[in-house]
Amino acid sequence: MAPELPRILLLPTHLQADELRELEARIPTLTHNAHEAKVILGKISRPERALFELRRLKLATEPVALEGAEGDEAIGDKRGRSDAAEVPSKRPRLSGSEALRSRADEGHVATLDLLGGSGDVVLVLKLAWLLDSLEQNVVLPADDYLLYQGRKISSHSAQASNPGTPQPRKEDETTRSASAVNDSPYSKRTTRPGTSSSTASDGRLHSEPPTLHRETTSEHEVPLPPIPDFLHTTYSCQRPSLVSPPNATFIAELKAIRTLRLLRGDQVGVRAYSTSIASLAAYPHLLQRPQEIERLPGCGPKIAQLYQQWTEDGCTDETRKAKTDTELVVLKTFYDIWGVGDTTARQFFKKGWRDLDDIVEYGWDSLSRVQQIGVKYYDEFQLKIPRDETETIASVILAHARRVDPGFQMVIVGSYRRGKPSSGDVDVVLSHPDEAQTLDIIERLVSSLEKSNFITHTLSVWTKNSERGQAPLAWKGEGRRAGSGFDTLDKAMVVWQNPQDKGPHRRVDIIISPWKTAGCAILGWSGETTFQRDLRRYCKVKMGFKFDSSGVRSRADGSWVDLESSERGPAPDMETAERRVFEGLDLEWRPPAERCTG
Incomplete structure (x- = not known):
């Protein structure tokens, strides 16, 4: 007899179709509604991936602390989620993945209540929890399998606590820009570019108030245009995405943000923005208000809020601040060199190089031949x-x-x-x-x-x-070394x-x-x-x-x-x-x- 399991949603990520069907057949409490699930299982191993899957499911959550560790702060999102109020603590605030690792290191292990507890709390666990529980015919404690624990919140609340919302910082932009050049390239930032915080006299961080959609009564009287059938699929190869879509200018703004995420090494963010951009590229109507965006696959309150900023100011906070962030400006210059990717661009910056002349003077012999040609013809290769x-x-x-x-x-x-x-x-x-x-x-x-x-x-x-x-070359299976897919x-x-x-x-x-x-x-x-x-x-x-x-x-x-x-x-x-x-x-x-x- 199978153990008494909580309500479970199984992610299809990294599962073959036959494997997915077999696993679903073994879960008597299976649901396909993320809002009903107590536990979300997946063949994943990182907290960052867990957060990405929740966003893809459009399940808005806020991180909650592990029970039994009341003195600790709520677990945050690695991508910069700010809580509504900061709790004083003797140790620095940690991101989601860092907080989980820190608790493991310090021995803070709490037994999570899978069958009872609050109904609005959801756990993202490794798939191994289910397999081990079924094998031992008992619901095992989730602590060793936990990737993320969060409380489900409404879309309006999610908008108010959005993870990557770029908001004004209480600092002088010119001073910030100049310090990026003069500081050691190995020095660590106290605040990541694009995050929102201000520092009070007691040294604690306080979040800026959330931006809400501005609406008029007449907006609710105008029905939203219907979503075409082809936009109900998650595969963009099944959708017409035109070369000149109606929302091309807003898409260009999202592409600029995606590039900023790439330069920072945020690969999960790059993929998430790519999915949102592809949905908007296939949307055949000119956007009229933010609520339209939240209905599209791969989009949500975050993209709607960026649209609100863009319509009001002509750009988003993130791209505006990036123009005066010298590190990002330098990284973009290096990234535009033919033969240099985002990882190499960051390596160049860490070496203290700030322009092409630095590369030529201090690093020419370390470049590959392709990179040398990329530097030599840099200006010409930028021409369309x-x-x-x-x-x-x-x-x-x-x-x-x-x-x-x-x-x-x-x-x-x-x-x-x-x-x-x-x-x-x-x-x-x-x-x-x-x-x-x-x-x-x-x-x-x-x-x-x-x-x-x-x-x-x-x-x-x-x-x-x-x-x-x-x-024709036969396919050798999933076990090939990385980089052999070209x-x-x-x-x-x-x-x-x-x-x-x-x-x-x-x-x-x-x-x-x-x-x-x-x-x-x-x-x-x-x-x-x-x-x-x-x-x-x-x-x-x-x-x-x-x-x-x-x-x-x-x-x-x-x-x-x-x-x-x-x-x-x-x-x-x-x-x-x-x-x-x-x-x-x-x-x-x-x-x-x-x-x-x-």
């Missing part, structure tokens, strides 16, 4: 490439490929194919119905373009696909300059695909990041497939799945092959201009 120039570059590449064989076909992918007026770089995919022609073509093509002085620098060349005879197509990443007019240097990527996977290649290189992320997630959850630009594999046995030939034979062109991939994945065809998820 107009569509006509993209077409000119692509036509030269195709002409050189057709010197080898006239049957080569090409599709310009990336932002150009999505209909953007300009691009940051040029991406092209080449293929040929005769696969013998694509074998080893990349090195010959690059050599030809170098000799014609179009390519000034070759950053990297991949030939793995040709080295294995262009045979597609295995032959490709070259180069720096380009027109030898006739000596215009600005441009970044160009040349991708070669065998004909049998050309549809996957142009699909994988045409959608924006969230579209691609959700396409891979859809293939995994709904189809049991592993998708990337070099093909589709079965997750059951790792074998290649041919979606492009079938009984109709090979596709006559690359775009027809792409349509067949959509059909094989049971997805409605979305033209590239509807894959602009932001």
Whole structure:
């Protein structure tokens, strides 16, 4: 007989479909309503992930202290949630994950009441709690499995205690900006940029009052526009996301905030904002008031509050403050160097470097060749490439490929194919119905373009696909080392300059695909990041497939799945092959201009 379990919601995160169904069948008290659940279980291991899952469920909570530790403060959110009132304490305030670890270190272990206690308290536990309880046929104490404990609150209360709400700080912005340059790069901040607090004479922090939506009586008389059916799915690859959505200017503001989160290393925040941006990109109506936003998947009171700030001031508090935060300004400069990611940008800052001259003077020899080229052509790489120039570059590449064989076909992918007026770089995919022609073509093509002085620098060349005879690569399962997920197509990443007019240097990527996977290649290189992320997630959850630009594999046995030939034979062109991939994945065809998820 199964033990008496509390009301449980099971998260599908990191669970295969069969595994999820099996586990749900073993939970007699299962619910799919987060507001009913006493316990939320997931195959997760970090408090930050627990908080992210609660936000995704749109379950607003406030952290509560563990019973039996009354002298301690309430557990906060690592991302800067401020309580309504600060409780004096002999030790510094800890974030959610730090507080949990601190209590474990100090021996503060309290037995949590899973079957009784307050009905408005919810626990997020590791999935192992359920498995161990079922195995031992007893409801085990939750202390060793606890990731987060919170009290459910209404959406209005959640808005008042929103985790990342950027609010004015009681300090001089100019002084703050100047100190960031002069302080040691290793010094720690007492207040994270973008959080809200002021310091009283007794040294304690006090939260600013929450911002409430401003409403008029007439607003309630105007019905909200209906949410389209396609916005009820969490997969952005199933939604039309236009290149110029009605709310493009507000989306641009959210993108700026997402970049700030990326520069700070907040990967959970980056993913959360990406989900919200993708929903807004697919919303076909011009926003009229904040309440519209809270209805959309991946959005909620936080995004609604940012919209309120943006409509009143033309920007949000977070982006306004970032303009005078010297650390963020410097990090953005470093991040914009080709070959430098957010982690490397922070490393540069910690070394005391504050501009490109510092990099050249103090760190040039430590840079990779790609980073050196990125610094050398920094200003030129920031210039956008107009569509006509993209077409000119692509036509030269195709002409050189057709010197080898006239049957080569090409599709310009990336932002150009999505209909953007300009691009940051040029991406092209080449293929040929005769696969013998694509074998080893990349090195010959690059050599030809170098000799014609179009390519000034070759950053990297991949030939793995040709080295294995262009045979589809079987998927090796979930246990692969990190970083091995990039597609295995032959490709070259180069720096380009027109030898006739000596215009600005441009970044160009040349991708070669065998004909049998050309549809996957142009699909994988045409959608924006969230579209691609959700396409891979859809293939995994709904189809049991592993998708990337070099093909589709079965997750059951790792074998290649041919979606492009079938009984109709090979596709006559690359775009027809792409349509067949959509059909094989049971997805409605979305033209590239509807894959602009932001």
